[in-house]
Amino acid sequence: MxxxxxxxxxxxxxxxxxxxxxxxxxxxxxxxxxxxxxxxxxxxxxxxxxxxxxxxxxxxxxxxxxxxxxxxxxxxxxxxxxxxxxxxxxxxxxxxxxxxHTNLDVAEGGMNDWMASLVGIVDPKPLEELQSEQLYKLVVYVPKTHHQSVLDAILAAGAGAIGNYSHCSFNTEGTGTFLPGDRANPHQGSVGKLERVEEVRIETVLPENLRSKAVQAMLKAHPYEEVAYDLYAVEQKGKSYGLGRIGKLAEPKTLAELTEVVKKGFDVPAARVVGDPERLVKKAAVLGGSGSRYIHHAIRQGADVLITGDIDYHTAHDALMAGLAIIDPGHNSExxxxxxxxxxxxxxxxxxxxxxxxxxxxxxxxxxxxx
Missing domain, CATH: 3.40.1390.30 (NIF3 (NGG1p interacting factor 3)-like)
Known part of the structure; x- marks a missing residue:
């Protein structure tokens, strides 16, 4: 097909x-x-x-x-x-x-992450942050008898991821009360009678793009006819998305050695280099395409070298005076x-x-x- x-x-x-x-x-x-x-x-x-x-x-x-x-x-x-x-x-x-184009550059595991990997950058971060993921807190009250099944459903939908950790949640036991009305069809309890139930309050976080999926999974697994839950935005931000990448090299290299890595990794016959070939490079920044306007981003974040394309003459001088080395393998390195x-x-x-x-x-x- x-x-x-x-x-x-x-x-x-x-x-x-x-x-x-x-x-x-x-x-x-x-x-x-x-x-x-x-x-x-x-x-x-x-x-x-x-x-x-x-x-x-x-x-x-x-x-x-x-x-x-x-x-x-x-x-x-x-x-x-x-x-x-x-x-x-x-x-x-x-x-x-x-x-x-730039969506592929910015994407997690996309162009700039491929470049960072070829260069040997460990745990890369965006060189210029463009946006960050909005996080939400999901809180739901569930009877103890169904606590694990509801929690599993929420986490399976992708909720509970914080940094390098997954399945993060906080669970507190308490007592829930409710009075079923005439038209209610309660999972437990009787119409017209106040019910007290041992419940668990589940709290977890999720990114904006998973709100609907997580809530639907939670509602499907929950036994109650009317589910008591809250979903609200929190100040804490999730993943950052942006252009370029910056981070420490797995192994420090001289500028000359790193240039050879770049030439081989990007399959280019030559590269323009700004800086002392014997300089030791510990922290590197990469950016696909034309990166002249990003030299100050690299300098502010402590990069020893910026690896990018289309560097112009005056930008090269600015970088040299500021102590930033440059390796320019060309735009076609993309x-x-x-x-x-x-x-x-x-x-x-x-x-x-x-x-x-x-x-x-x-x-x-x-x-x-x-x-």
């Missing part, structure tokens, strides 16, 4: 939700339709004529790319221009193009996303029972040549 286009994108957005993208980023379906069965998906960094030819040869009718093919409003759609001809070829061969996304999306589709296959693009779309 082949997956529908909407199903493929739902799985993609489960990993990299649109809500994580920075404001005004050009993401989502940019060309074609998802209202069709998808035979093969091609994952690419850029959408160039070479990539479109690859998709045609492969028989792919959906390209999932990192960089947008429509970045500015179109004044016209002339097919005698290079970009117009590209759009025409995609349309004629019924190839849809979907973009996952090509690591091709294999990662292809493997991830392929697994999710297979687990979904789909015969749609996912392939990492082969052509190198680096526009620069090192001579």
């Amino acid at each position: 082949l997956a529908k286009g909407q199903t493929v994108i739902q799985l993609m957005e489960k990993f990299a939700p649109k809500s994580l993208a920075v404001e005004n980023d050009k993401i989502g379906l940019q060309l074609g339709t998802l209202n069709k069965e998808i035979t093969k998906v091609l994952v690419a960094l850029d959408v160039t004529p070479e990539i479109v030819d690859e998709a045609i040869l492969l028989g792919a009718n959906l390209i999932v790319a990192h960089h947008a093919i429509i970045f500015r409003p179109l004044a016209n759609l002339r097919t005698d221009t290079p970009m117009g001809a590209l759009y025409e070829k995609l349309i004629k061969h019924d190839i849809a193009v979907y973009i996952s 090509k690591i996303m091709k294999r990662e996304v292809a493997d991830l999306l392929g697994r999710m589709l297979a687990e979904n029972g789909s015969e749609t296959t996912v392939h990492a693009s082969e052509p190198n779309t680096e526009p620069f040549r090192f001579v």
Whole structure:
């Protein structure tokens, strides 16, 4: 069974939700339709004529790319221009193009986490926080006889996660009272008679996106006709989401040694380096794409080096004077996303029972040549 286009994108957005993208980023379906069965998906960094030819040869009718093919409003759609001809070829061969950009960068386990892992950063944190998860407190009162089953249902729905811990809850025994009305159908007690029941107050926390799931699980497991529970926002914040990553290296390295790690990990022939090659690097920051405006974020958080692309001349001087080393492997270093996304999306589709296959693009779309 082949997956529908909407199903493929739902799985993609489960990993990299649109809500994580920075404001005004050009993401989502940019060309074609998802209202069709998808035979093969091609994952690419850029959408160039070479990539479109690859998709045609492969028989792919959906390209999932990192960089947008429509970045500015179109004044016209002339097919005698290079970009117009590209759009025409995609349309004629019924190839849809979907973009996952800064949402893929920000996503937990996404672009910047892949970069951090390749560099050897341990326990990375966002370089620039964009948003944090709103946490809620769920409180419910349940008879002792059903305490464990209700608690298990709530925790199985994902509630109770705090940092590196799961299944967190607080349980207090007490006495609950209620008086069933004429139309009530009480689980225990009788209509018109005040009932006193040994109950347990369950307290736990959950992120905003799990509110409905946890409450529904709790209501399904609870024996009472009318469930007494509270759900309210708390000041404590959950996971932080943001651009870039920063953290200590598993093993300190000289700037020269780390540069070799970067070249090998990102599969680049060379990198521009700012700083003393013999300098010892203990704390590193990474950011996919263009990172010139993030040097001050890295400096404020105590990074010894920032690994990113598209550093300009004056920014390099600013970093050097501020004592921040830089390794610039180029914007195209983001090509690591091709294999990662292809493997991830392929697994999710297979687990979904789909015969749609996912392939990492082969052509190198680096526009620069090192001579």
